[in-house]
Amino acid sequence: MHLRHLSVADFRSYHGAEVPLSPGITTLLGRNGQGKTNLVEAAGYVASLASHRVASDAPLVRHGAESAIVRAAVVREGRESIVELEIVPGRSNRARLNKSPVTRPRDVLGTLRTVLFAPEDLALVKGDPGERRRFLDDLLVARQPRWAGVRSDYDKTLKQRNALLRSGQHLWRSGGRRVPEHRLVPGETLEDARAAAEATLGVWDDQLARVGAALTYARLRLLRDLGPHLAQAYATISDADTAVTATYRSSLEGPFAEAVAAGEVPDQDEVYAATLAVLRDRRREEQERGVTLVGPHRDEVVLGLGELPAKGYASHGESWSIALAMRLGSFHLLRQDVGTDPVLVLDDVFAELDAGRRERLAQLVSDCEQVLITAAVAEDVPAWLTGRGRILDVADGTVTPREHEHSAGE
Incomplete structure (x- = not known):
């Protein structure tokens, strides 16, 4: 299972963002406060209908907006499904699966599975x-x-x-x-x-x-x-x-x-x-x-x-x-x-670990179908791990794929 594309509108700090994804390791790099965690939070919301950071939905909607949209293209065993969620504070949220409305948002649960680790997990x-x-x-x-x-x-x-x-x-x-x-x-x-x-x-x-x-x-x-x-x-x-x-x-x-x-x-x-x-x-x-x-x-x-x-x-x-x-x-x-495999998300985790634990964690996740990593600086993540995948630069609400200078074997 992997995410092929993630789209957000009026979610957290984003007016809108389109994030192309692929199997393997993807590292979202950017200084703190640029919106990296907001993106993986959106992915986690599609999987669980909840945030790992806040108990209510209201903070997920950009200030001044009436609702937020999160849309994910999920590929499992070669078949693609599209999940769309509309988050409406104070009212019932709405959900679509493959463009068709579902009776309850929880009817989309299971389409995407994620395991997300973040500093809050302490x-x-x-x-x-x-x-x-x-x-x-x-x-x-x-x-x-x-x-x-x-x-x-x-x-x-x-x-x-x-x-x-x-x-x-x-x-x-x-x-x-x-x-x-x-x-x-x-x-x-x-x-x-x-x-x-x-x-x-x-x-x-x-x-x-x-x-x-x-x-x-x-x-x-x-x-x-x-x-x-x-x-x-x-x-x-x-x-x-x-x-x-x-x-x-x-x-x-x-x-x-x-x-x-x-x-x-x-x-x-x-x-x-x-x-x-x-x-x-x-x-x-x-x-x-x-x-x-x-x-x-x-x-x-x-x-x-x-x-x-x-x-x-x-x-x-x-x-x-x-x-x-x-x-x-x-x-x-x-x-x-x-x-x-569920999608594994490591949100600003490597920065919290010593060198030994970083390396052992990197070895553990290297064979997962899809891993999404967020980091403030590339040095927080073992270089051989980032060298095997894609890097997306996140700054001021913009997500930019980086031309990779490493080969997959390095």
Whole structure:
């Protein structure tokens, strides 16, 4: 799989840009602030419908414009597909596949697969648990796009359940005291109100447990499959004997959580039953606090370096190696699953690595079908790597192919 062409209009700093691409290694060179990362961000958006830099779409639209357009020509096994996305802040985005509108933007997921590594990925090791949950869920969608719908369903269910818990707090905190009449339906007793709230909460418990079990089960299988690729990538990049591991820590606690932490993957029905049981056990606490305390949104992925947790113990260089290994492990897992390479994007990565890690990374990516690299100066990237591919100069919103002075063998 590779990108043949990338086009943007009113995206970030660009009024418009046309970027011709080809298989192999392409390096986008330019000083900081010239728009290199904006281009690879656009490619990543086509693949995931999200930015690796910001949580919302509004910053992606050029100041003063009403919307942005990103268009990508993707070649896979000799067949070309055109994906076009219109990003409209405050409204629903629109998407086309091969010039035909699709019902939902997420229907284009899977047309392009990318694995993108950027300086922000250091948060995968040093950041809060949400960073690692998002990493897993994004990889799930890249592996099988249908998981985008499951994620969306879970988020909606969680939001509804939390709203119910908050709206009913006055019922549970009142104890045996009288609830003000204006908080009850006319003619309704406190016992009636509590019974109705309990019944409604039971419905949402079942929905949360079902969708949450599907997501948790998928995450556990993914982590099991990713583990060997992660360990191998870290060993190669770091050139060290210390092993890196990734362990799932479930919010369900008890024997279930212990089994999961030991690497077991219970079936989906077991996860569902365990989730319902813990929801029942913690119901009163959730009612009093007005928030859901159990489920995949509360789970954690614990990265280990040898016998110690990576967070707080790994050095800066080790943290970089772990984060990079997570992305390269993802790349090899997707390559194994799909049978074709995703597009690998290295956004300003080489500048952050020492000479040894730069060289080992370059060796690792040299056989990928397509690699997009951004760098402020050519010296950041091993010369033999840039010498094998194309260089695009990026300056003031203009992308210019450079006449290559090296032969492919140099």
